Amino acid sequence: MTNEKRIMNAGYIWNTETIKQVRHNARTGEYSLRGFGAERQIKTFDDVIILPGQASVAPVDKYREKCDTSVTLGTRFCDNPLELKTPVLIAGMSFGALSKSCKLAMAKGSAMSGSAANTGEGGMLPDERTMADNLVVQYSSGRFGVSSKYLNSGDAIEVKVGQGAKPGMGGHLLAEKVSPDIAEIREIPEGTDALSPCRFLDAPNDGDLAKHIELIREVTDWKIPIILKLGPGRIDEDVKIAYEAGADIISLDGMEGGTGAAPEVVIEQTGVPTLPALNQAVSTLEEIGAKDDVDLIITGGIRNGGDVAKAMAMGADAVYVGTGAMIAMGCIGCRLCHIGKCPVGIATQIPELEEKCNIDIAAKQVANYINAMTEEAKMLAQLAGHSDIKNFNRSDLRALDTETVAQTDLKLVGR
Amino acid sequence: MVTDVVMVYKKDSSRDVNSEIRKGLENNFKDFCVCSVKQLDSIVVGVQNDSHFLLEGEFGDFIGALNDGAEIEVDGFCQRYVGNNMTRGEIVVSGSVGDGAGFGLRGGNIVIKGNAGDAVGQLNKGGVILVDGDIRDSSGLFMLHGDIIITGNAGSETGEWMVGGTIYVGGDFELGFNAKTANMANRDITKLQNLFSKYDIDADPSKFTKIVHDKTRPFYGDE
Ligand SMILES: Cc1cc2nc3c(=O)[nH]c(=O)nc-3n(C[C@H](O)[C@H](O)[C@H](O)COP(=O)(O)O)c2cc1C
Numbered sequence: 158m159t160n161e162k163r164i165m166n167a168g169y170i171w172n173t174e175t176i177k178q179v180r181h182n183a184r185t186g187e188y189s190l191r192g193f194g195a196e197r198q199i200k201t202f203d204d205v206i207i208l209p210g211q212a213s214v215a216p217v218d219k220y221r222e223k224c225d226t227s228v229t230l231g232t233r234f235c236d237n238p239l240e241l242k243t244p245v246l247i248a249g250m251s252f253g254a255l256s257k258s259c260k261l262a263m264a265k266g267s268a269m270s271g272s273a274a275n276t277g278e279g280g281m282l283p284d285e286r287t288m289a290d291n292l293v294v295q296y297s298s299g300r301f302g303v304s305s306k307y308l309n310s311g312d313a314i315e316v317k318v319g320q321g322a323k324p325g326m327g328g329h330l331l332a333e334k335v336s337p338d339i340a341e342i343r344e345i346p347e348g349t350d351a352l353s354p355c356r357f358l359d360a361p362n363d364g365d366l367a368k369h370i371e372l373i374r375e376v377t378d379w380k381i382p383i384i385l386k387l388g389p390g391r392i393d394e395d396v397k398i399a400y401e402a403g404a405d406i407i408s409l410d411g412m413e414g415g416t417g418a419a420p421e422v423v424i425e426q427t428g429v430p431t432l433p434a435l436n437q438a439v440s441t442l443e444e445i446g447a448k449d450d451v452d453l454i455i456t457g458g459i460r461n462g463g464d465v466a467k468a469m470a471m472g473a474d475a476v477y478v479g480t481g482a483m484i485a486m487g488c489i490g491c492r493l494c495h496i497g498k499c500p501v502g503i504a505t506q507i508p509e510l511e512e513k514c515n516i517d518i519a520a521k522q523v524a525n526y527i528n529a530m531t532e533e534a535k536m537l538a539q540l541a542g543h544s545d546i547k548n549f550n551r552s553d554l555r556a557l558d559t560e561t562v563a564q565t566d567l568k569l570v571g572r
Numbered sequence: 573m574v575t576d577v578v579m580v581y582k583k584d585s586s587r588d589v590n591s592e593i594r595k596g597l598e599n600n601f602k603d604f605c606v607c608s609v610k611q612l613d614s615i616v617v618g619v620q621n622d623s624h625f626l627l628e629g630e631f632g633d634f635i636g637a638l639n640d641g642a643e644i645e646v647d648g649f650c651q652r653y654v655g656n657n658m659t660r661g662e663i664v665v666s667g668s669v670g671d672g673a674g675f676g677l678r679g680g681n682i683v684i685k686g687n688a689g690d691a692v693g694q695l696n697k698g699g700v701i702l703v704d705g706d707i708r709d710s711s712g713l714f715m716l717h718g719d720i721i722i723t724g725n726a727g728s729e730t731g732e733w734m735v736g737g738t739i740y741v742g743g744d745f746e747l748g749f750n751a752k753t754a755n756m757a758n759r760d761i762t763k764l765q766n767l768f769s770k771y772d773i774d775a776d777p778s779k780f781t782k783i784v785h786d787k788t789r790p791f792y793g794d795e
Pocket residue numbers: 193194248249250251254255276277278279295317319320321386410413414415416417418456457458459477478479480481494504
């Protein structure tokens with residue numbers, strides 16, 4: 158920063174960010190990496206409002222009347238669907254990208270709020286399993302830590318095809334970061350580059366995803382739900398394939414979806430924003446008559462109870478929060494997760510830094526955050542006249558401008 | 573001590589086969605025989621103890637996948653991804669198998685007495701795959717650890733983008749990117765000799781070529 162040359166006259170095309178990017182590329186010869194999701198101007202849930210009940214629809218009283226916030230996810234094929242007190246789940250974030258203390262705080266906080274935690278693709282910490290009441294375990298292209306025991310210790314299994322921050326890309330934890338702890342949990346030799354290929358190399362043909370799902374079902378005796386996680390690509394086709402492959406739940410991550418590290422150009426230039434992605438997924442499921450059959454978890458840029466309420470009104474059955482949960486724990490938003498020197502002990506493996514993340518305090522903050530979000534969404538449901546958050550529907554929403562109408566098929570305000 | 577063999581036969585679905593097996597395992601049976609089940613996929617998967625399975629006939633994909641301790645003997649043929657993501661145990665197939673044998677293997681041994689297709693041992697994380705025959709292309713892609721041993725010929729892209737582990741080939745092969753040949757050390761020869769005698773394979777370890785990863789480190793965005 159100290160040697161940073163000053164920028165005269167930043168404009169619209171050659172703005173400060175663009176100039177800094179060019180300088181980075183010129184200095185290093187490499188593309189730049191960062192944490193967090195897309196931050197460009199796109200339509201978000203802020204461009205949608207909720208219609209309150211007035212004379213035509215009677216609101217529900219916040220103090221005296223009940224409003225159910227519980228959700229049951231994954232009833233399609235399995236025996237034991239996820240039963241949660243809130244539609245807000247913690248997204249899959251790997252041990253490796255995050256510190257052990259942070260992972261355990263996520264697990265503990267999820268239990269304190271009746272939510273679910275998610276291992277991410279870096280294997281499962283034994284204490285993570287004990288601390289979480291509901292734990293989703295991931296099955297990704299790299300299969301880190303995946304074994305029969307691992308799959309059978311989950312309350313749900315998430316088959317990760319892609320994520321919003323870097324759809325179509327794999328992941329790679331540098332060998333230098335594969336510490337003895339991480340090596341043990343990922344079940345790979347210490348100091349080996351941990352590669353997650355960009356696609357399932359063992360699913361080259363049409364119908365192979367279904368075979369993986371069948372395999373997981375057979376290993377877990379059809380007991381627990383299988384989630385299929387998609388990044389936002391050709392959503393129409395992809396959602397159909399996920400449904401045909403036999404998923405109980407589809408989770409779809411929009412382009413705002415966070416990451417521990419991805420190339421800047423990939424974060425900002427690929428994928429579909431969460432709002433239109435959700436709209437497209439819902440209309441596809443409706444078109445094929447699968448909306449009631451399969452559950453949909455939307456993720457990517459979900460920040461508060463307003464986002465939760467609007468997502469559910471548009472047809473989501475639940476949401477995942479990643480970045481929000483990190484911020485609740487004390488993330489300061491430096492976006493340098495990939496460097497591994499997180500000043501607040503969240504995205505680091507350095508013991509002295511990790512100490513700054515106190516498991517009990519962080520867990521409490523995550524639980525508070527989820528509880529408050531749930532309460533916000535519930536309040537919005539009640540004022541819109543619902544005594545169950547699941548009764549939210551599209552008629553409760555209006556789009557603030559025509560562009561949002563075009564992306565969501567919602568009605569425009571004032572009409 | 574239970575010594576009876578559980579017979580599982582003439583089933584129409586993988587679920588039926590596996591639930592018979594599960595019942596047997598719950599009742600502490602240790603020996604199973606599975607036959608006449610058409611070419612079903614995902615049979616005998618994720619077994620978490622050292623019981624013994626004899627499979628007779630032709631089988632589909634993912635046979636013995638996620639195996640965690642069982643000894644699985646296939647008298648016949650398997651299609652793709654035999655022993656996928658196995659962590660412990662042993663699978664021996666008397667005939668040939670399709671693509672992707674031992675994909676994502678973490679531990680244990682997979683032995684194929686016939687030929688195998690493409691993608692043998694891709695993403696191997698620490699197990700042993702031994703093919704007493706020929707294989708096709710792209711074996712050992714993205715392999716992190718463990719051994720792949722081919723007594724016959726291998727195809728193109730052998731060891732492509734290896735990061736760790738070792739491939740031994742008795743016949744011809746074409747090297748993939750980031751793989752190189754190395755000298756067979758005494759350790760390698762002893763290792764192969766032991767395996768060959770254990771599995772009754774007639775081959776001379778000193779004639780094998782050893783393949784290891786070259787210098788290039790992968791980099792396409794830290795996780
Ligand atoms: C630090 C970090 C690590 C992540 N690791 C994984 C992972 O291992 N597997 C995965 O599917 N998604 C991973 N993600 C993506 C999240 O699961 C989720 O899709 C995303 O964070 C949701 O967007 P949000 O952060 O805006 O809530 C990660 C995200 C973050 C922030």
